[in-house]
Amino acid sequence: MSTRPNVSCEPEALALDAADPGHRDLFHLPPADGGRYQEAAYFAGNSLGLQPKATRAELLEDLDDWQRLGVEGHLEAGRPWLPYHELLTEPAARLVGARPAETVAMNSLTVNLHLLMVSFYRPHGERVRLVIEDSAFPSDSYAVRSQVRLHGLDPDTDVVRLRPRAGEATLRTEDILDHLAREGQRVALVLLAGVNYLTGELLDIPAITAAGHAAGALVGWDLAHAVGNIPLQLHDWGVDFAAWCSYKYLNAGPGAVAGAFVHERHLADRELPRLEGWWSTEPGTRFRMEPVCRPPATADAWQVSNPPILAMGPVRTSLELFDKVGMAELRARSLRLTGYLETLLDDVCAARPLTVITPREPERRGCQLSVRLTGASAAELARRLRHGYGVIADAREPDVIRLAPVPLYSTFHDCWRAADALADAVAVTA
Numbered sequence: 062m063s064t065r066p067n068v069s070c071e072p073e074a075l076a077l078d079a080a081d082p083g084h085r086d087l088f089h090l091p092p093a094d095g096g097r098y099q100e101a102a103y104f105a106g107n108s109l110g111l112q113p114k115a116t117r118a119e120l121l122e123d124l125d126d127w128q129r130l131g132v133e134g135h136l137e138a139g140r141p142w143l144p145y146h147e148l149l150t151e152p153a154a155r156l157v158g159a160r161p162a163e164t165v166a167m168n169s170l171t172v173n174l175h176l177l178m179v180s181f182y183r184p185h186g187e188r189v190r191l192v193i194e195d196s197a198f199p200s201d202s203y204a205v206r207s208q209v210r211l212h213g214l215d216p217d218t219d220v221v222r223l224r225p226r227a228g229e230a231t232l233r234t235e236d237i238l239d240h241l242a243r244e245g246q247r248v249a250l251v252l253l254a255g256v257n258y259l260t261g262e263l264l265d266i267p268a269i270t271a272a273g274h275a276a277g278a279l280v281g282w283d284l285a286h287a288v289g290n291i292p293l294q295l296h297d298w299g300v301d302f303a304a305w306c307s308y309k310y311l312n313a314g315p316g317a318v319a320g321a322f323v324h325e326r327h328l329a330d331r332e333l334p335r336l337e338g339w340w341s342t343e344p345g346t347r348f349r350m351e352p353v354c355r356p357p358a359t360a361d362a363w364q365v366s367n368p369p370i371l372a373m374g375p376v377r378t379s380l381e382l383f384d385k386v387g388m389a390e391l392r393a394r395s396l397r398l399t400g401y402l403e404t405l406l407d408d409v410c411a412a413r414p415l416t417v418i419t420p421r422e423p424e425r426r427g428c429q430l431s432v433r434l435t436g437a438s439a440a441e442l443a444r445r446l447r448h449g450y451g452v453i454a455d456a457r458e459p460d461v462i463r464l465a466p467v468p469l470y471s472t473f474h475d476c477w478r479a480a481d482a483l484a485d486a487v488a489v490t491a
């Protein structure tokens with residue numbers, strides 16, 4: 062058995078790239094910082110996506126408008142600021158499989174989860190529980206616990222954390238469905254991650270949404286690691302609400318403006334509680350300075366403040382890119398890239414204290430593969446990959462390395478570099 066991906070694999074990776082080049086030329090790559098190659102092999106696009114080359118020029122246009130127009134830019138800028146957020150609505154809707162009225166670009170992810178939970182986590186009677194997964198991202202855990210406390214309930218009993226079976230790393234859909242069938246009458250809200258940040262597992266969003274509804278609960282999704290990674294059909298799947306960030310697979314820059322989805326069936330509900338501000342009212346009423354908000358029957362009603370215009374441009378640029386390439390093409394390339402990386406890692410892991418914990422079935426994952434390391438520090442290994450080999454991966458303490466070949470800009474050769482570096486950096490066990 063080979064203990065290092067066969068060196069003959071490198072020409073094979075280069076040949077695959079020649080036949081299937083992706084869109085790397087549209088992005089800035091960080092330098093490798095030493096080693097054989099000029100550019101880094103970037104596998105951290107699930108944490109912070111790379112900068113599209115188009116972003117800088119378009120951002121400067123908005124900045125120039127402010128310089129040139131001052132307050133008059135609200136109406137007279139090339140992209141007028143008052144309705145600026147509307148430029149993001151339709152492309153965001155296409156990306157997540159929603160109607161434009163169901164989608165809005167605003168705030169940041171956890172803030173959006175809070176605004177949406179104010180409307181859609183409404184515990185009453187015995188239906189008080191909020192179901193998440195045990196490996197939820199910490200921000201989501203904190204957010205749901207604080208929402209439960211806001212209702213005078215006890216987060217230690219009313220937040221239910223779904224765990225994988227003993228000895229398994231990922232959740233089974235059947236176990237989630239079972240839980241909802243057994244305990245569903247006590248569940249007010251299910252809030253899960255479409256793709257888990259740690260394991261890379263993609264949950265069956267339509268099946269779990271349907272099961273939550275059958276149990277009488279509402280179902281929301283955190284799509285931080287799903288948006289721009291897998292094709293989504295939020296409207297058809299009947300998802301009640303969803304939120305995502307734009308700095309991971311959407312490449313809109315650190316802290317970028319996030320997105321939110323509210324299903325059409327909720328949009329005209331005047332009884333829904335909601336936190337409101339002047340950007341929640343019908344645009345035509347915004348400057349009447351009236352004391353009462355008149356929210357439109359769209360997701361825009363969940364906006365509170367006027368948006369950060371200088372942060373909206375990079376999101377717009379990014380969504381244009383996704384529109385141009387298309388999620389179907391990206392997903393097809395993603396399956397090829399991640400499948401290739403998996404094959405290489407199988408070889409490397411077989412002789413080393415490394416295990417891929419991401420599901421093996423392509424339909425149960427996005428592009429990310431997570432590798433668990435036994436008996437050594439993931440952070441230390443990530444440092445070695447970075448500085449010894451120019452491979453940028455992401456460590457989650459204590460023992461997981463996440464590798465995300467992003468179909469827009471990652472290459473087969475990047476995958477080969479990652480596997481080769483891991484093989485060299487981790488000692489073979491007998």
Ligand SMILES: *Cc1c(COP(=O)(O)O)cnc(C)c1O
Binds near residue numbers: 170258
């Ligand atoms: C990245 C991520 C976040 C980050 O939250 P922000 O509000 O954008 O800081 C939250 N939840 C999940 C699941 C994430 O992956």
